[in-house]
Every structure is written in C-alpha cells, then in structure tokens.
Amino acid sequence: MRWTLKPKPTEENIQQLSQELNVDPLVSHLLIQRGITNYEEAKHFFRPKLSHLHDPFLMKDMDRAVARIELAMANQENILVYGDYDVDGTTAVALMSSFLLESYPNVATYIPDRYLEGYGVSLQGIDFAEDNDISLIIALDCGVKAIEQVQYAKEKGIDFIICDHHRPGNSLPDAIAILDPKQDNCNYPYKELCGCGVGFKLIQALSSRQGKTTKDLLPYLDLVATAIAADIVQITGENRVLAYFGLQVINSNPRMGFMAIIDQVKKKALTITDVVFIIAPRINAAGRMKHGQHAVELLTETNLVQAKQFASEIELFNTERRSLDQEITQEALMQIQENKEEDKFTSVVYNENWHKGVIGIVASRLTETYYRPTLVFTKSGEKLAASARSVKGFDIYNALEGCSDCLEQFGGHMYAAGLTLSEEQYDTFKKQFEKVVSETIDPKLMQPEISIDAKISIHQITPKLMRILKQFAPFGPGNMTPIFMAEGLQDSGYARGVGEDEKHLKASLTQNDSPPIGAIGFNLGNKLNQIKDKKPFDAVFSLDENEWNGTVSIQLKLRDIR
Structure with a gap:
C-alpha cells in the first residue's frame, strides 16, 4: 500500500479551534481536515438536527412535482411508484409508496426485472402502467436519461415525475418534473443525495403541504440511511443528518423488515458499516437472484410474522448469491491469469x-x-x-x-x-x-492508497479521545474513520497468527515504554515475521473497542505494517 499522510493544518488554526471548543489539538486537527473550522460548524457536526435539513422547495421542479401529485390525488388517478432493483431503488420505492398509501389508496409499485428489462425505466414498465390505467409514474433512482421511455409514456397519456441523483446527459426527458440536484440549473445546496434521499425530499415537500413536520417523517429514515450506506454516497452535510437519525431508527424502532433481518443475524447496535455488510446485501440479493419486488415487500410489510417469512426467503437468495459470487470470482481470476x-x-x-x-x-x-x-x-x-x-x-x-x-x-x-x-x-x-x-x-x-489523518504516539490514545472519536460517526465518504500512523512500535512478545490458517495478526504493542495496547490486523497474518522478536516497525491503524468477558478496552485495528 501507498501510505499518504494528509497535509497537517497550521498550528495556529489547530490552537485556535482547540481553544474555541476546549478540545485536544489532535481532535481539532481531525476536524479541520473535515472542513470544520469554527464552533458553529462543530456544533452542526457533533449535534445533527432535523432542522439542519434544507427546504425541499429549493430543488428545481419540486413545486411542479408536488402540484402534479396533489392533482392526481384530487382526480383519483392511479399512481405507479417505479424504482431500480438495487438497494437505493427498492428503499426509495418502499419509502414513496408507503408514504403515499398513508393518505391515498390508488398506489402501485413496480421494480423492473433485472434480466428481462435491465436497468432504469423500461418500456414494459410503461406498458404495465397503461394496462392498469395508471396516468402518473414517479420514477426513483433512475429516469434522468430515459428520454425515449418518457416520450413513449407521454404518447400513452402517462406523466412522469423523475427523482434521480445520476448525472444527466446533454438533453433531459420531457417529464412533468425532474428532481435531480446534479442538473446544471438546479440551485439545491446539497448535491450528494442518493436516489432514496431525493425521494425523501419529495415526501418532505408533500408532507409540509399537509401540515406535517420533518419529525413526522422520522420512521422513514431507516430506509434513507440504508440507501446512503449502500450507495456509498458522501456522508457529509444533509446525508450526515439523514444517516445519523436513520441509524437511530434502525437501532431503536426499525420497520418490521429490518427487525426481521436484524433478528436473523442477532446483532446489537448497528453502525453504518453493519448496514453496508449486513442489511444492504440481503436487500440487494432479492434483485440479484430473484426479483427486486421481494425487497419492496419486505421493506413495506407491517406484520412481523410475515416480515420474518420474507426475510428468511431473502436469506436464501443471499446464501445463493454468496456461493455464486465466490465461484465466478475464481473463474474470472483464472481467466485473467490464463x-x-x-x-x-x-x-x-x-x-x-x-x-x-x-x-x-x-x-x-x-x-x-x-x-x-x-x-x-x-x-x-x-x-x-x-x-x-x-x-x-x-x-x-x-x-x-x-x-x-x-x-x-x-x-x-x-x-x-x-x-x-x-x-x-x-x-x-x-x-x-x-x-x-x-x-x-x-x-x-x-497501487492502493491508505490515507492517514495524523501521526500520533501511543500515549495520546486515551478513553477520552475514544469517546470523542465515536461522536465523529456515522463514517463514510467525506468523513472516513480517522486513520493514524505510529512509528517505532514493538510487540511486547505476544504476537501470533489467529483465525483460520492464522491469516489474522494479534499483538500487544508498546512505544517508548508506553503501557501495552492490544492490536488486531485482519488479513495481516503474513506480516508476523516483520514484528516478531521485538523488531521495531511502523503501523497504520484506526482505533476500535474490544469487548472481552464484559471488559471493554481500546485496541488498534491495524491496516498496514512496515
């Protein structure tokens, strides 16, 4: 790996922020690297509030989208909520359809078949709408390039509202409204929303017209947080607020579908990383192995017994997906070598x-x-x-x-x-x-790069630092887990390979007679000889908590050694 140490902020800026926030200079260093330079920005970062979300009507075409949906409801039109088959698309369809169904019955959902229709808006989906007397399609996580499809729908008397976050092409579809912050002439202040996030802005706008507040929409944020995590968008600005509150919902009052998945894996207190590796693959497995509609059914189900049934079916899809994934990866690697x-x-x-x-x-x-x-x-x-x-x-x-x-x-x-x-x-x-x-x-x-926030000594690693670093979460692009580098480390004599084939490295490390600190290096078992017999070495790591027999201790999560 290439080790790249990020530029250090000026000493003057570090000291100034440290005094303003009354925090350790290391914390100020990390905050400035994340673009946080004063008390007000730090308050937004550490204490996200729903009031920090932007007014949805700042998004181009939002007023037109809301007016068209209200007209459809007034005229008793049939509405189709259409979304892509991945996590972002299926969560967005679950979000939009369940919100609309709370106050209006004539709503259907449609996820294209990955194999028969492919990605995005399909002609078959529009034919389905025509066959079912649907006059308005709300497309989520797709549609910004669907020029021919939207024209095809228009010829059949079907209107489109597009909620997308992908880059538009040179020309746009002839839709009633296109909600996409990446449009050139859209002045919406935050550009990094995922498809489900754009869908959330639409229900935020609709609900404000019904006299509701953003707080009334909290139950939907488990879906939005899952889409943000799975789609690997920036966890900054508005996405950070949505992910922060969405995680709280997932951990305290999740919808039945999430509860059924969490119950299967017996996991407590999920982080964004857990959402990426536990919830997202299972939702994705439905569209990959069978049909994305299964994921929508799971995510909109309100009966726990039924949700558990759906979750167990999706678990089978996920198991099948894993074995295919391993088999095809091996074949692909052999093809490259041959x-x-x-x-x-x-x-x-x-x-x-x-x-x-x-x-x-x-x-x-x-x-x-x-x-x-x-x-x-x-x-x-x-x-x-x-x-x-x-x-x-x-x-x-x-x-x-x-x-x-x-x-x-x-x-x-x-x-x-x-x-x-x-x-x-x-x-x-x-x-x-x-x-x-x-x-x-x-x-x-x-050559893979490991980007290092700061060079530190073991003496700087304290429970207080750990408490503050935990408040930097949720982590993701734009706000990655802080990565540190320490030089002149030594193993105190306990280093060994652990796990299957001893592929992981476990050690207890010291630096200049510091008290020893535990360390674990996943897939670093092959580096054991580099640190045995008290050979000095440098390491790159994040900080983690290790719970063993009821005792919680800080440990280094090693990323690389040299």
Whole structure:
C-alpha cells in the first residue's frame, strides 16, 4: 500500500479551534481536515438536527412535482411508484409508496426485472402502467436519461415525475418534473443525495403541504440511511443528518423488515458499516437472484410474522448469491491469469454463463485483487452487459464515455457504472477501454492508497479521545474513520497468527515504554515475521473497542505494517 499522510493544518488554526471548543489539538486537527473550522460548524457536526435539513422547495421542479401529485390525488388517478432493483431503488420505492398509501389508496409499485428489462425505466414498465390505467409514474433512482421511455409514456397519456441523483446527459426527458440536484440549473445546496434521499425530499415537500413536520417523517429514515450506506454516497452535510437519525431508527424502532433481518443475524447496535455488510446485501440479493419486488415487500410489510417469512426467503437468495459470487470470482481470476493479462491497466473479463446478478460484486473483488479499472461481462439476451468498478481517484464513467462509439448504453458515476454492447463490439471495446485508461490514468493510482489523518504516539490514545472519536460517526465518504500512523512500535512478545490458517495478526504493542495496547490486523497474518522478536516497525491503524468477558478496552485495528 501507498501510505499518504494528509497535509497537517497550521498550528495556529489547530490552537485556535482547540481553544474555541476546549478540545485536544489532535481532535481539532481531525476536524479541520473535515472542513470544520469554527464552533458553529462543530456544533452542526457533533449535534445533527432535523432542522439542519434544507427546504425541499429549493430543488428545481419540486413545486411542479408536488402540484402534479396533489392533482392526481384530487382526480383519483392511479399512481405507479417505479424504482431500480438495487438497494437505493427498492428503499426509495418502499419509502414513496408507503408514504403515499398513508393518505391515498390508488398506489402501485413496480421494480423492473433485472434480466428481462435491465436497468432504469423500461418500456414494459410503461406498458404495465397503461394496462392498469395508471396516468402518473414517479420514477426513483433512475429516469434522468430515459428520454425515449418518457416520450413513449407521454404518447400513452402517462406523466412522469423523475427523482434521480445520476448525472444527466446533454438533453433531459420531457417529464412533468425532474428532481435531480446534479442538473446544471438546479440551485439545491446539497448535491450528494442518493436516489432514496431525493425521494425523501419529495415526501418532505408533500408532507409540509399537509401540515406535517420533518419529525413526522422520522420512521422513514431507516430506509434513507440504508440507501446512503449502500450507495456509498458522501456522508457529509444533509446525508450526515439523514444517516445519523436513520441509524437511530434502525437501532431503536426499525420497520418490521429490518427487525426481521436484524433478528436473523442477532446483532446489537448497528453502525453504518453493519448496514453496508449486513442489511444492504440481503436487500440487494432479492434483485440479484430473484426479483427486486421481494425487497419492496419486505421493506413495506407491517406484520412481523410475515416480515420474518420474507426475510428468511431473502436469506436464501443471499446464501445463493454468496456461493455464486465466490465461484465466478475464481473463474474470472483464472481467466485473467490464463490470458496473461496481469500487467495491463484494466481487467476486462467475459463469460456468457455468469449470473448477471453478481457481476458487480465480482468486479469489486477483482478490483481488490488487481487494483485497476475493471469490467465483468455476461450475456444478457442478445447483448452483452457489464458492471464496471474503478480505483480511487479514477473516473470510470469518463473512461466509458471515451469508448461510447462501441456501446449501446451506459450509465453510472465515477466509481461504478453499468453498460451494454453488441457481442461483435466486445473485442474492439476491450482494446479501446485499455487504450483510454492507459493514456489517462496516473500509474500511482494503480497501487492502493491508505490515507492517514495524523501521526500520533501511543500515549495520546486515551478513553477520552475514544469517546470523542465515536461522536465523529456515522463514517463514510467525506468523513472516513480517522486513520493514524505510529512509528517505532514493538510487540511486547505476544504476537501470533489467529483465525483460520492464522491469516489474522494479534499483538500487544508498546512505544517508548508506553503501557501495552492490544492490536488486531485482519488479513495481516503474513506480516508476523516483520514484528516478531521485538523488531521495531511502523503501523497504520484506526482505533476500535474490544469487548472481552464484559471488559471493554481500546485496541488498534491495524491496516498496514512496515
């Protein structure tokens, strides 16, 4: 790994903030790195409030969206809530449909079939709307590029409201309203909402017209927090407020679907990381292995017995997804090795029999192994479909734009995208993608980087520091878990490999006669020889709490050693 120490704020700024907040200079150092430079900003950061959320009517077209929904209700029109099949899409559909159904009965939901319809707004979905006498579709987490589909709907007398967070193309669909903070002429102050977050702004606007407050919408924030975590958007500004309160709901009063999942895994007090690794994969598994509608049913179910039934079905999908994911990853790695492509700037692999539902996960796994922009293709009907994943600092969406003459369609963002092309274009595309990436990527981005907030000594690690660091949560892009570096460490003689095949490293470390502190390094068992026999070494780590026999102690969670 490349170790990169972030620039240290000036001593003057650190001292000034320390005095203003009455905190240790190390805490001020970490806050300034997160853009927090005064008391008021720190108060917003440490004490999020629902009142910190922006007025939803600041978003372009919000008034038009609200007016159209109110008109539909007044005229007793049928409304279809349409969303993508991933976590962001299914949580958004659950959010919007359950909110509307509280006061209006004529609401149906629609999730496209991942395999028969593919990503985004489909013509089949619009045909479904026509067949069911639906005159208004609210599309969530998709639609900003659905120019032809919205036109097709318009010809059938069906209106569209689009709630999206993806980058729009050069022209926009002819919808009644497009809610997307990434539109050029949208002055909404926060641009990093996920699809479910944009949906939340719409229900916030609708509820304000019904005389409700944002506090009345708290029960929906478990869905929004899950979408924020799963979609890996920035956990800053408004997203931080939504995630903060959403986690409280998940841990204190979750909807029945979440309660059923949490009950299965027997986990207490979930963090954002737990949401990413426990709740999100199970919701995703429905769309990957069967149909995203199963996830919506789970997330809108109000009877716990029924929710547990849905959750156990989804658990089976998740188990199947895991075994396919491992099998396909192994096949993909072998394909790279057999084709002698380990030294390229990209990984592009294809097998017509790979399950379309797991190619995104496989692309992420390959990126972890070879650390370069990666595409995993499979057959989808007459076409080839791929999931793309990138490395930190490289915009894979722009790279795909550079190959757009080979593609039928593509969409996504800097680090993840999806695309389709015709089979005869595959080899041409593969060469062109390698060329575009090799000419535009900074070679150092192809070595994983660990970004270090501050260099510290073991003496600085105290229970008080730990208490404050816990209040930095929820963590995520824009507010990652603080990472520290310490030099001249020694093991006090207990270092050993633990776990299956001793692949993890456990140690007790000291620095300049400091009291020993426990350390665990997951997947660092191969570094044992570097620290045995009291050899001095440097380490990069985050701070963690370890509970053992009822005693809680601080430990270092090692990320790398040298």
